[in-house]
Amino acid sequence: MNATRRFRIAAIPADGVGQEVVAAGRQVLDALAAGSGGAFAFDWREFEWGCGYYGRTGRMMASDGLEILKDFDAIYFGAVGWPGVPDHVSLWGLRLAICQNFDQWANVRPVRFLPGVRSPLRKADDTELD
Structure with missing residues (x-):
């Protein structure tokens, strides 16, 4: 069945736990698409960029990486960093x-305080936050 809407997703698992998280997340998203009755589907392209790539090439991503990524609907990013590669490099x-190049400045998630549960955001316990 052809999907009504296809989303082009750049997957960048990168390093460490990012490999597992992105793989598992892709399975969930593909299952969701499969159950959508053809409403949508994902076209994945995975990039091997990260600290392993840096070890082979001296770069964290391809020199034209930003140009490549600009045509995707979304970027699914895992985690970056590895022993032996300085944090400022990764x-x-x-x-x-x-x-910064795609003006993505916030990773916003829903936040709610639950009655009787002390928040790790200690100073925000009495603040309306949702």
């Missing part, structure tokens, strides 16, 4: 390079 060479 972060600025991949994660922050993507965020």
Whole structure:
């Protein structure tokens, strides 16, 4: 069955737990698409960028990486960082390079305080936050 809407997703598992998280997340998203009755589907393209790529090439992503990514509907990013690669190299060479060049400044998630549960945001316990 052809999907009504196809989303082109760049998957960048990158390093460490990112490999597992992105793989599992893709399975969930593909199952969701499969159960959508053809409403949507995902066309994935995975990039091997990250600290392993840096070890082979001296770069965290391809030199034209941002140009490649600009045509995707979304970027599914895992995690970046690995022992032996300085944080400023891994972060600025991949994660922050993507965020800043595509004007992605916030990773916003819903937040709610539950009655009787002390929040790790200690100073915000009496603040309306949703």
